[in-house]
Amino acid sequence: xxxxxxxxxxxxxxxxxxxxxxxxxxxxxxxxxxxxxxxxxxxxxxxxxxxxxxxxxxxxxxxxxxxxxxxxxxxxxxxxxxxxxxxxxxxxxxxxxxxxxxxxxxxx
Numbered sequence: 001x002x003x004x005x006x007x008x009x010x011x012x013x014x015x016x017x018x019x020x021x022x023x024x025x026x027x028x029x030x031x032x033x034x035x036x037x038x039x040x041x042x043x044x045x046x047x048x049x050x051x052x053x054x055x056x057x058x059x060x061x062x063x064x065x066x067x068x069x070x071x072x073x074x075x076x077x078x079x080x081x082x083x084x085x086x087x088x089x090x091x092x093x094x095x096x097x098x099x100x101x102x103x104x105x106x107x108x
Contacts (some may be wrong), residue, residue, distance in 0.1 A: 021058035027057040032062055
């Protein structure tokens with residue numbers, strides 16, 4: 001099995017991953033994986049399929065489902081929890097809860 005990096009990932013919005021393979025292939029399956037530490041998980045789309053097919057010129061769109069739950073990074077000040085950031089478990093997108101927060105992400 002050969003895993004290649006897609007060089008031209010064009011957009012990664014909340015519910016869509018759009019890009020183009022470096023070959024002009026039509027109906028070629030494209031799979032997406034999430035890597036967390038020692039775990040590699042295959043992502044599924046909104047139809048619970050684990051791949052999408054390329055269209056003209058190697059373009060693809062992968063529609064990820066809305067996150068059912070998200071992770072929250074919080075701290076407590078004066079007995080009240082304050083959300084510093086939320087993390088979408090499907091896409092990995094980090095959204096800051098307070099603009100003054102500084103967040104650094106380190107590889108596992």
